[in-house]
Amino acid sequence: xxxxxxxxxxxxxxxxxxxxxxxxxxxxxxxxxxxxxxxxxxxxxxxxxxxxxxxxxxxxxxxxxxxxxxxxxxxxxxxxxxxxxxxx
Numbered sequence: 001x002x003x004x005x006x007x008x009x010x011x012x013x014x015x016x017x018x019x020x021x022x023x024x025x026x027x028x029x030x031x032x033x034x035x036x037x038x039x040x041x042x043x044x045x046x047x048x049x050x051x052x053x054x055x056x057x058x059x060x061x062x063x064x065x066x067x068x069x070x071x072x073x074x075x076x077x078x079x080x081x082x083x084x085x086x087x088x
Contacts, residue, residue, distance in 0.1 A: 026067040027060055034059015 020028070035056035042051015 022070070023064075023067045026070075027063040030063020030066065031056045031060040034062065 035052045038055015038058070039048045039052035041055070042048040045051065
């Protein structure tokens, strides 16, 4: 029964992320991964809640950094493509 409830909750969370654009998607993914990793390390160290909170913050920051890098890369590609098209 517990596995079914956990699976249902996971499906609802993933379905809620379906309509997001890249920035919130990367931020949520980073935050969730950070929270999971932080909770795991925190459980070993003695405080899963504190570890999850710290991990979520670090993951959120990481997700936003990845988003910024990807947007800059896409902008550079688009600018280079436009320059190549105008040079022909």
